[in-house]
Amino acid sequence: MKPHFEVVVVGGGITGLTFAALLAESQREASLGITLLDAGARPQIPAGDEISLRVSAISSGSARLLESVGAWQLISNSRLSPYECMRVWDEDGTPDGAAALRFDAAEFAVPQLGFIVENVLLQDALLRQLDTTNVELQFASPIRSLRQSGRQYKVELEGGVCRTADLVVGADGSRSFVRRAAAIETRKWPYDQTAFVTHLRPEFEHQATAWQRFLRSGPLGILPLADGRVSVVWSTTPELAKRALDASDEALGTMLADASDRVLGELAAAGPRGAFALGAQHARRYVLPGIALIGDAAHAIHPLAGQGANLGLQDAAELASVLHTALQTGLHPGDEPVLRRYERARKGANATMLHFMTGLNRLFATDSRLVGELRSFGMRIFNRSGPIRERAVKVALGVR
Numbered sequence: 453m454k455p456h457f458e459v460v461v462v463g464g465g466i467t468g469l470t471f472a473a474l475l476a477e478s479q480r481e482a483s484l485g486i487t488l489l490d491a492g493a494r495p496q497i498p499a500g501d502e503i504s505l506r507v508s509a510i511s512s513g514s515a516r517l518l519e520s521v522g523a524w525q526l527i528s529n530s531r532l533s534p535y536e537c538m539r540v541w542d543e544d545g546t547p548d549g550a551a552a553l554r555f556d557a558a559e560f561a562v563p564q565l566g567f568i569v570e571n572v573l574l575q576d577a578l579l580r581q582l583d584t585t586n587v588e589l590q591f592a593s594p595i596r597s598l599r600q601s602g603r604q605y606k607v608e609l610e611g612g613v614c615r616t617a618d619l620v621v622g623a624d625g626s627r628s629f630v631r632r633a634a635a636i637e638t639r640k641w642p643y644d645q646t647a648f649v650t651h652l653r654p655e656f657e658h659q660a661t662a663w664q665r666f667l668r669s670g671p672l673g674i675l676p677l678a679d680g681r682v683s684v685v686w687s688t689t690p691e692l693a694k695r696a697l698d699a700s701d702e703a704l705g706t707m708l709a710d711a712s713d714r715v716l717g718e719l720a721a722a723g724p725r726g727a728f729a730l731g732a733q734h735a736r737r738y739v740l741p742g743i744a745l746i747g748d749a750a751h752a753i754h755p756l757a758g759q760g761a762n763l764g765l766q767d768a769a770e771l772a773s774v775l776h777t778a779l780q781t782g783l784h785p786g787d788e789p790v791l792r793r794y795e796r797a798r799k800g801a802n803a804t805m806l807h808f809m810t811g812l813n814r815l816f817a818t819d820s821r822l823v824g825e826l827r828s829f830g831m832r833i834f835n836r837s838g839p840i841r842e843r844a845v846k847v848a849l850g851v852r
């Protein structure tokens with residue numbers, strides 16, 4: 453008889469839910485108990501058609517992963533916004549200039565580069581899929597303590613309820629309780645930038661294009677939404693973000709039309725507003741015996757290329773695959789050598805993306821004329837180099 457193991461996943465964001473769904477899918481035959489707990493209430497899609505504020509750019513590779521667990525199919529097509537083109541340019545240039553970057557899905561023979569989708573839709577689809585498995589879901593259950601007991605962990609929830617786990621997976625976001633309770637150190641790189649987010653109605657059609665203008669104060673991302681509006685992520689100084697939060701609708705439209713160089717004409721305020729302090733961080737270790745960190749609990753990166761959720765999904769896929777192989781061969785899922793395989797596969801790749809994004813943000817934020825000229829020269833070379841362009845697009849598409 454196969455030994456029975458218990459896995460407790462802490463965190464029901466996109467990463468934790470995808471991991472639980474992948475593990476459940478691969479373990480239908482095995483004797484494995486999976487519990488997923490989250491501090492908050494079960495996410496609900498708001499009534500009506502209103503597109504919620506938190507959206508993510510999901511690469512085609514991530515969409516395929518979500519399809520493999522039966523979740524992508526549950527998202528209504530009318531709420532998905534495929535984007536076919538990306539345009540990146542700098543404050544001193546124009547979106548059509550020689551130093552601007554342009555990627556088209558057609559150039560790479562794919563129907564789209566990715567999809568803009570509301571996080572709550574992804575969570576809802578994953579949860580509906582998990583409802584059909586034997587994963588136990590527990591909401592409104594923040595963990596209060598994590599104590600090692602031999603080869604297992606005791607996970608104590610608010611209210612005193614205790615769960616025993618052979619493996620605890622920390623998918624509890626950038627302020628991870630699991631990471632802190634396991635005393636895993638984190639390196640941090642503050643950006644002194646705040647991301648201001650809102651939805652706007654543009655004067656011109658968004659053309660199913662993800663627009664990105666690099667300003668000295670930080671990048672402005674303009675993402676196409678299914679109803680013709682755009683979702684804006686403006687990484688800027690904390691002062692400007694505060695001004696945008698407090699501005700009248702009219703003043704906000706003007707601020708963002710100016711920041712976007714009116715690439716889509718005038719912009720009208722058309723949605724709620726939010727702001728998040730930005731910073732990069734990377735856990736020094738992803739695993740300890742009986743513990744594994746995935747998603748933002750392990751790494752948080754600048755949102756400028758919309759890769760945070762995609763990296764978390766790749767962590768989820770790798771950890772589920774490593775555990776599947778280990779369980780098939782009768783290994784304990786909390787064994788450090790088993791978990792280290794996951795860490796080796798993901799930590800380097802995540803570090804590369806994190807430092808690349810931090811470097812890119814700095815490269816565009818400089819006032820130096822020389823750096824500006826070199827940057828513009830580099831972008832022209834990039835445009836002409838087939839292999840480098842292809843590699844960049846593969847990363848954006850989520851293809852390894």
Ligand SMILES: Cc1cc2nc3c(=O)[nH]c(=O)nc-3n(C[C@H](O)[C@H](O)[C@H](O)COP(=O)(O)OP(=O)(O)OC[C@H]3O[C@@H](n4cnc5c(N)ncnc54)[C@H](O)[C@@H]3O)c2cc1C
Nearest residue numbers: 463465466467491508509595624625747748758760761762
């Ligand atoms: C402004 C902005 C824009 C972004 N845009 C994009 C984008 O376009 N594309 C993209 O790929 N990424 C984007 N990202 C990044 C992306 O949102 C995150 O990387 C991703 O959501 C992280 O998912 P996660 O599941 O790892 O963590 P989270 O989404 O943070 O989920 C963590 C979960 O853990 C739960 N939790 C926390 N503490 C406890 C506890 N003690 N006990 C139990 N449960 C707990 C929380 O309730 C939460 O549900 C953006 C980020 C920002 C800030």
